[in-house]
Amino acid sequence: MIHSAPHHLRGGFTLVELIVVIGLFVLISTFFLRGLQWVRHGASTNEKGMLLARFKNASVLLGRELSCAAAFLYPNRVTQESHPILVFKNAGNEVVAVFLAPSGLVMYNYNTDVVKPLFPLTTAFHARLIQENLIEYEVMFQKDQAKFSFRNRLTPLNSLP
Amino acid sequence: MASPSPSVRSAPRRTVGMALPIILVALLIVGLIMFAFTRSSQSELNLLDKLISAQKLIYLVRTGMGIAEAKLAKERWYGDTKPRDVIVPTLDDRDASLKIYVDDYVQVVARRYEKVYRMLDHVKVFVEARYRGNVMYGFGKFILSPEPVFDGKSTIGVTGARKTIKVAGEDKGVVAAEEAPTLRRIVGMKFLHEDEIYAAVPTFAGMDDVDSRRALGRFWAGDQIPYARMYGRNLTLSEKLWASSVEFPSSASGTIDVESCRATLQRLDVPPNALANLENVQSENVLKNTFVGETLKRFFLSTAWDVTRGRRDDELKKVEIYIPYPPIKCTNADVIAAIGKAFGAPHPIPVREGIDYISTFTYDLATRRGAAEQFLIQRGFGNSYPDVGPADFSDTLAQVKTANAYKFKWIATLVRTGEDPGTSIEKGDTLTAGRCMFLYNNIGNAIESNAAFTISVENVDIIPVSGPTPYYSDYYIREPGTPKNYPLFTVLNFFLKYLDDALVELPPNKSPGYTEPGDGYGNIVDPFVEGGDTYVVLF
Numbered sequence: 289m290i291h292s293a294p295h296h297l298r299g300g301f302t303l304v305e306l307i308v309v310i311g312l313f314v315l316i317s318t319f320f321l322r323g324l325q326w327v328r329h330g331a332s333t334n335e336k337g338m339l340l341a342r343f344k345n346a347s348v349l350l351g352r353e354l355s356c357a358a359a360f361l362y363p364n365r366v367t368q369e370s371h372p373i374l375v376f377k378n379a380g381n382e383v384v385a386v387f388l389a390p391s392g393l394v395m396y397n398y399n400t401d402v403v404k405p406l407f408p409l410t411t412a413f414h415a416r417l418i419q420e421n422l423i424e425y426e427v428m429f430q431k432d433q434a435k436f437s438f439r440n441r442l443t444p445l446n447s448l449p
Numbered sequence: 450m451a452s453p454s455p456s457v458r459s460a461p462r463r464t465v466g467m468a469l470p471i472i473l474v475a476l477l478i479v480g481l482i483m484f485a486f487t488r489s490s491q492s493e494l495n496l497l498d499k500l501i502s503a504q505k506l507i508y509l510v511r512t513g514m515g516i517a518e519a520k521l522a523k524e525r526w527y528g529d530t531k532p533r534d535v536i537v538p539t540l541d542d543r544d545a546s547l548k549i550y551v552d553d554y555v556q557v558v559a560r561r562y563e564k565v566y567r568m569l570d571h572v573k574v575f576v577e578a579r580y581r582g583n584v585m586y587g588f589g590k591f592i593l594s595p596e597p598v599f600d601g602k603s604t605i606g607v608t609g610a611r612k613t614i615k616v617a618g619e620d621k622g623v624v625a626a627e628e629a630p631t632l633r634r635i636v637g638m639k640f641l642h643e644d645e646i647y648a649a650v651p652t653f654a655g656m657d658d659v660d661s662r663r664a665l666g667r668f669w670a671g672d673q674i675p676y677a678r679m680y681g682r683n684l685t686l687s688e689k690l691w692a693s694s695v696e697f698p699s700s701a702s703g704t705i706d707v708e709s710c711r712a713t714l715q716r717l718d719v720p721p722n723a724l725a726n727l728e729n730v731q732s733e734n735v736l737k738n739t740f741v742g743e744t745l746k747r748f749f750l751s752t753a754w755d756v757t758r759g760r761r762d763d764e765l766k767k768v769e770i771y772i773p774y775p776p777i778k779c780t781n782a783d784v785i786a787a788i789g790k791a792f793g794a795p796h797p798i799p800v801r802e803g804i805d806y807i808s809t810f811t812y813d814l815a816t817r818r819g820a821a822e823q824f825l826i827q828r829g830f831g832n833s834y835p836d837v838g839p840a841d842f843s844d845t846l847a848q849v850k851t852a853n854a855y856k857f858k859w860i861a862t863l864v865r866t867g868e869d870p871g872t873s874i875e876k877g878d879t880l881t882a883g884r885c886m887f888l889y890n891n892i893g894n895a896i897e898s899n900a901a902f903t904i905s906v907e908n909v910d911i912i913p914v915s916g917p918t919p920y921y922s923d924y925y926i927r928e929p930g931t932p933k934n935y936p937l938f939t940v941l942n943f944f945l946k947y948l949d950d951a952l953v954e955l956p957p958n959k960s961p962g963y964t965e966p967g968d969g970y971g972n973i974v975d976p977f978v979e980g981g982d983t984y985v986v987l988f
Contacts, residue, residue, distance in 0.1 A: 319478050340496035348503040352640050355507055358680075361690040362697075366757065373697045373705055375690060375714075379639055380672060381679035383686055383714065387697070387705045396707055398686075398714050399679060403707050412703060421755035440504065445511065445638045448680070449747040449754040449761070 339409065339431055346393065346406040347427065347438050350386065353378055353395070354423065357444035363417045370414035374425055379446050386425075388413040393427060421447065505545065506580050510587035510640050513538075513549045513576030518635045521551065521572055521591050521604055528553075528602035532956045533659070542580075550575040550656055551591075552666075554953040555599045562609055562626040568596040569604075570953040571946060573666050574635060577656045584643050586656070588669055589635040594943035595936075598626060599956070606631035608936070630935055632943040634752040637676075639669060663955055673948045677736040681727040684743055685720040691758040693717065737948050738834035738842045744944045746821045750926065750933040765819040769929055770810040770937065772922045775802070776852045778988060783886040784879060785988075790889065791857040791911040797988040798853050798917055806849045821926070839945050847938035848921040853988050855916030859885040861909040867902035885911060917988075 354360075354376060361383070362375035373387035383398040392408035407429060415425040421443045428437040516538055520526065527534035532553040540547060552575075556568045576587035595606030610627035613620050646653055650664045689695075697713050699705045720727075730736060748754070749764035756764070778799075779785070788797045802808050807827055810820040818826075825831055828846060835842060860876040877884060888896070889909040897904040927934035 315474070319474070322478070322482075337496055340500065344496070344500040344503055347500060348507070351504055351507045355511060356638055356640060359687060361687055362695070364691050364693075364758070371697075372699045372703045373710070377679075377683060377687060379637075380676055381683055383683050385710050385714070387710060388703055389707055390700075390704050394707065396710055398711065398718075399683070401711070420757045420760065438500070443755065445514065446636065447755045449744055449749065 336431060336434060339429075340436070343407055343427075343429060343436065343438070347440075350395070350406065350425075350427075351440060351442070353384065354425075354440075354442045354444070356446055357442075358446045358448055359444055360417065360421075360423045363415060363423075366417050366419060368416070370416045370426075372413060372415075374413075374415035374423065376423075376444070386413070386415075502581050502583060505542075506578055506583055506585040507640065509545055509547055509578035509580060510576050510585050513547045513578060514574065514587055514589050514635055514638055516547075517549050517551060517574040517576070517589070518591065521574075521635075522633055523604075524602040525551075525553070525569075525572070525604055526602060527551075528600075532599075535657075544581045546579045548577040548656060550577075550662060552659070552662060552955060553599065554950075555956045556596065557954055562607075563612075563614065563623045566607075566626060567599040567956075569593065569599045570596060573662070575656055575662055575665065586641045586643070586646050587638065588641075588665060589638040590946075591633065591635050592943060592946040593631055593633045594939050594946065595629055595631060597631070603628070604631070604633060605629075606939075608939075629939070630932070632752055632935070632939065636947055637669065637672075659955070666950075670950045673950075674733055674736060677733075677740040677948050678727055678730070681736065681739040681743060682720070686714065686718040688758070689717040732836045734836045734838060734842075735834055737839040737945070738837070740948060741839060741843065741941055741944045742825055742830055742834055742846075744947075745940060746819060746825065748821065748926075748940060748944075750928050750931075750935070765821075766812040767928045768812070768820045768926065770820045770824045770924055770926050772808045772849070772851065773925050775808060775922060776920055778852060781882060784882040787859065787879070787882045787885050787889075787911050788855045788857060788916070788988075791859075791913040792855065792916065796917065797855055799988045800850055800852050800920075802851070806851055808851075824924075839949065843938060843941035843945060846924075847936065847941060848923055850919045851922040852920035853917035854920045855879075855918070855988070856914040857911055857916075858914055859889075859909060859911045861885070861888040862907040863888075863896075863904050864907045865902055865904050869902065872907075885909065 354374075356379040358377040358379065358381050360374070360376045362373065362385075363369075363371045373385055375383065375385045378384050378397075382400065385396045385398065386406070387394065387396070388410055389403075391405065393406040393410035393413055395404040395406055396402075397404070407427070409429040409431055410427055411430050412428040413426070415423060418424050418441070422441055423443075424439065424441045426437060426439040428435070430436075516536065520536070532555075534551055536549040536551075538547050538549070552573045554570050554573060556570045559565050559567050571593065572591040574587075574589040574591055576589075578585050578587070593604060593606055595608050597603050597606050605628045607626040608629040609624040611622060612625040612627075613622055614625070615621070641649065646665070649668050650661065652664060653661045655661060695713060695717065697705055698709050727736065727739065747761065747765070749761060749768055751764075754761070785797060800806065810824045810827070812819055813823055816823075825846075828849075830846075837845075856879060858876065858878050859881075860874060863873050863875060865871050865873065875884070875888065888906045889911065891906045892909055893906065895903045895905040924937040925934055926937050926940055
């Protein structure tokens with residue numbers, strides 16, 4: 289009897305112990321689920337980072353091409369109105385158009401007939417001539433809830449009469 | 450005194466033991482959440498920062514080019530002692546740095562004015578921009594026309610001007626170098642990333658290395674022919690895009706198909722016969738001459754030509770091409786008669802203003818053609834450009850034959866009869882044509898006599914020396930009522946420099962006290978061929 293009493297006591301849980309164990313289980317499960325969410329979020333951030341990096345490359349390419357342009361051809365009037373396409377002569381005097389195609393933002397070289405994809409997730413592209421030799425363009429893109437836009441103003445450096 | 454039961458002792462220990470791990474685990478997880486959040490925010494900020502940095506690099510290179518152009522327009526600050534220099538401007542942003550390299554290129558052929566000069570052809574400009582560990586390079590070519598003298602700081606060009614100077618106490622007429630209105634601008638700007646520059650010039654050893662910069666200059670010069678080809682090829686399309694109210698069809702969502710963009714451009718791309726086949730033209734001369742001729746058509750006497758087409762067209766209406774110094778033609782009947790005798794009919798052949806050449810071109814309201822466009826048509830280059838060297842083409846365009854020059858001499862035999870009989874000879878050149886014709890018209894007659902003797906003309910020979918020799922006058926381009934007035938050759942030479950690096954070299958280092966080469970240096974050209982000596986008669 290003396291031995292059976294403690295053995296009987298060890299065989300069960302007190303209410304407090306049960307509550308603690310259940311609490312711990314809930315807590316650990318919550319952390320685990322949160323962890324899974326973080327992994328997913330991390331992947332999404334990584335993807336967003338990749339997109340931003342591509343966006344950066346596209347904007348640099350565009351900025352450099354337009355900086356060294358020989359002329360901005362279209363839009364051809366100084367107005368407040370924006371246009372969905374920008375046509376210019378590049379540093380080699382080739383006619384190049386930048387616009388939002390169904391596949392995303394592209395740069396189309398009319399003389400070589402080569403289409404260069406710039407950024408696939410672009411949602412909008414606008415260009416307008418704000419002074420005689422000053423172009424403004426804006427590129428926007430969206431991924432899930434994240435929205436980015438980039439606006440730039442440039443004069444052509446290699447203009448000819 | 451009974452000892453406490455084990456259950457009574459262990460209960461408090463178990464409570465403490467469970468709470469601690471919970472708190473530790475909870476703290477760890479909260480920490481992880483905070484770390485992940487911070488990291489994710491920083492990563493996105495870093496990417497945005499990189500985006501901005503990349504744009505800043507482009508602006509830095511542009512700034513470098515602007516600084517170089519502004520400084521060079523003022524002077525070549527290093528020109529007294531060396532043919533190249535580096536500028537490191539101070540920037541407000543400590544993350545940014547700029548290095549601007551300028552290299553003089555001189556013409557291989559020296560030029561003789563009152564002494565022999567080497568001429569500065571152009572200055573190559575290189576920019577190295579760094580921003581937060583990233584680097585971008587820029588290249589440009591500062592061109593000048595007419596060329597300045599290489600020795601010294603000036604970037605004002607010189608041309609030959611007739612002057613009288615004292616030589617050994619005596620006045621002597623010379624053609625001396627004199628500063629002239631100069632066209633200047635950085636052209637052919639290109640930007641490259643670090644990886645691209647190594648792809649372009651595998652031996653690139655950094656901008657500090659002169660040979661690397663020379664190699665880069667050669668690499669970029671290789672684009673000049675495709676550049677000229679595309680300029681002519683796309684002229685009509687560019688003009689129509691500027692002029693028309695074209696619309697590119699877009700969908701409701703604002704997208705444009707590549708096919709519809711191509712079709713829209715193709716509809717506008719119908720070049721006139723002169724420019725239609727430039728894509729297939731193999732002759733570099735034709736491509737270069739087309740570039741020079743077509744830029745001339747659109748030039749309105751300013752290098753600040755970044756204006757809309759409408760304003761450019763208004764400016765072009767003011768341009769005039771003219772001959773400021775027409776030849777003074779001979780109307781002396783005796784001279785005309787003498788040349789007729791010397792050279793035979795139909796000499797002297799006149800070159801008539803308005804028929805054989807036109808002295809002034811202005812904007813034509815009826816055809817809406819600018820002065821230069823009419824000028825080119827009248828000179829025979831309205832439809833195509835010739836396959837001759839562009840320098841020769843520019844020479845041909847810049848001058849026009851305005852007269853024929855003749856030179857003759859005569860000799861007359863006079864016979865004296867009566868007192869002290871004998872034969873004497875009179876002779877002369879063009880300027881004494883009056884005497885010549887007087888004698889010629891009196892062959893066999895006495896021209897002087899008195900009681901003691903008679904002098905009669907036995908024979909007169911009028912001998913052709915040279916002629917008809919074409920005499921050329923220079924065309925100028927100007928905006929009347931303004932100081933804008935340039936020799937046409939200056940303008941053509943300026944546009945040719947977009948394309949031509951021929952016959953230039955990177956000079957060796959100058960040392961203090963550097964002197965120009967003497968007469969023995971290389972080839973020397975005399976830029977001023979005399980139009981006609983005083984004895985030449987123009988018709």
